[in-house]
Amino acid sequence: MKNNKIPYISLLILHAIIAVAVFVVPFLSKVYALLIPIIGFFIVYRKKNRNNEALLVAAYLVGVEVFLRMTGGNFNNEYVKITVIFFMLLGMVYSNFSSNAFIYAFFLLLLIPGVLIAMNAADFDVDIKKALVFNLSGPFCLCICAIYMFNRRIVFSDLQNIVLAMGIPIITTTVYLFLYNPSVKDVVTGTQSNFETSGGFGPNQVSTILGLGMFVFFSQLVLFSKSKKEMIINGILLICISYRAIVTFSRGGVIAGIVMIICLLILLYYFSNSMGKSKIGLIFVLMGFLALGVWSYTSLQTRGMIEKRYANKDAKGREKKDRLGGREAIIDADLKLFFDNPILGIGAGMGKELRKDSLGEEVAAHNEISRMLSEHGLFGIIGLLILLTVPFILYINNRQHLYFLSFFIFWLLTINHAAMRTAAPAFVYALTLLSVQIKLPVKTEK
Template sequence: MALVPAILVASVTLTFDARFRTNVTFVLSGPICLGISALFLYDRKVTKKTLMDIMLCILLPTISLTTYLFLYTPSVKEVLSSVASNRAASGGFGPNQVATALGLGMFAIVVRLFLKSPNVFLKALNLIILIAMSFRAIVTFSRGGVIAAILVIGAFLGNLFYRSSGKQKNQIIVSFALFVMAAAATWVISSNQTMGLIDKRYQNQDAIGREKQDLTTGRVELFVDEIEGFLSSPFLGIGASRTKDKRLDEEGELAASHNEIGRLLSEHGTLGILILLILIIKPFTYRSNNKKNVLFYALICFWFATINHSGMRIAAPSLLYALALLNVIHEKYPVHRKQLKN
């Protein structure tokens, strides 16, 4: 219901040339998806095995995406000309979204590496998949998805290590050492295949090594514009999709928001603050009574990191936010009683 006022305001504030239904649907589809997913999965009881099966279902499509990228662009060197995000290396899709999807896959394969790899063969297989997926994510030249994946994996490993017993911690340390070696190998391969351009990208340099002024590639400027929109209309906001429409009117540039927090404040006003408070506080109050979900902090971290660099253009952050609200229970094994013969 908190989204409705922004639609009404948009019906008044959007310009005549703007396609009302398309524009409003574009910016509100993500929040609506999150709301439906969260309501459906809230306090839904699942076993740890089911949670691992869900992560496998998330992983398999990203393996398919990785395979497609290798077939679409076998040689990355042939499509590189600068340090900008590369659509050709992203399979013809948006580099930001592809990197985000692959970052999600990186997280899913790391979960399997640490929790579902009981023997050397599975560890080796998962490491190979991780290296391939990480390489394709890095060479999109979109940093957001890769950095978000690193943060999410860090949140997962930190929580896992904290919850584990002494013997389990030793196993985690061994797997972590393998993980670090795989990460180092991935970066060396990526640097070699991009002729050092990826190093410049992450050092915020252009192709010839000059320091860039803006580390965020314009995202801070967009966020400042959104805060100005909030200050100009703090109660109900400037209306759904009005931020992009306003930017087109004033600057002649059609640039959509990359930060869902800024967009919520600008387009929904005070109700946007209320929405954010609910989204941030509710999972942690629920967590206080349901602490068995080992992926909780990683899932919340993925949602928060993704909406800050890519908005809610894809459904992944909505889904993972909802998965954090699952009630993970212990598996109950049936007890077979032998009947007594008379």
């Protein structure tokens, strides 16, 4: 995978300009959404995916999804997942895939009983097609991405290009958030998730993608800054993205981003020599001061509300009964449905309707694990075991994959608070399956 010919700083400026253009002329968001797959297809077709161009395009789509949804650019909620699936299939056409990847095809087969049960649920006034697409598009996207990436060899620097391809459009999202809501202090009145500071879109999903952006630009800062100028730029980007993530008042994405960074530092420390360990120790200290500075500024801008949010208190400082924003009740309802239907489950997409009996209203699952249990029963348990164990089996002989643990943690944490509404957890999970080497061995001629 060759380095992008467009200079790094030019890419950042270009994507900041895109944010301004869309803010001024919202219709351009749809033009942007249409151009990405068209240009991406041209690149993959012209290069015949010789350097995994399909991965770069898919990564870019993952990074831009929340921005498109926030600005009305998506043609439907599954637009990015569908296009990511398309580019993964296109990549397979040109570059084939591992036969061992069919373990993920088996995972898809495990979902079929749940689909059949849902299709027979004639007693409920439910749009079955819509329910199935809503709940299964994420797992399907994950499986197609996993099949493409399963044991695919790649050098670490090229993996960083893929990670950066996700991160670049997150700059667009961040700039747009500053334009949409320049004064956080004026709109924060409580400790609930804030739509104003999230660009008018779901704070949970905005926080998730910004948390991923925190990791992207931390890794870029620590491992791939080629000059002091780039170090300063990446440091500023990390600060700005972290700030906007925190002020969404949605904790899940911020926590996921922080844990990803910690996991990377732990692996770097583990594999470093004594000099490297001392440098990483210094990075820990510097990041601690940086985090303290961002948190203090955020606290000032939110009049102390952010501390109460993370302490699980309301605006008056009273302890809230639930710690997960009502998600405990949804998980409890899912577990009850699972114990009532432990073998086949209640059917894919049927949980939203059936939770009404327990919660008094239709509520979509935020937790993919509890949803798999309630809607797919025993088949869901087997499917989850595949997703949880296969990456670690591959990692035994894949120790140079320094991002492995960070990617896996992002997927696991995200599906527990934001399910698989976006393509990000599916794609990032599949990145754990890549066979990464710091440098590929040079073939010697006989």
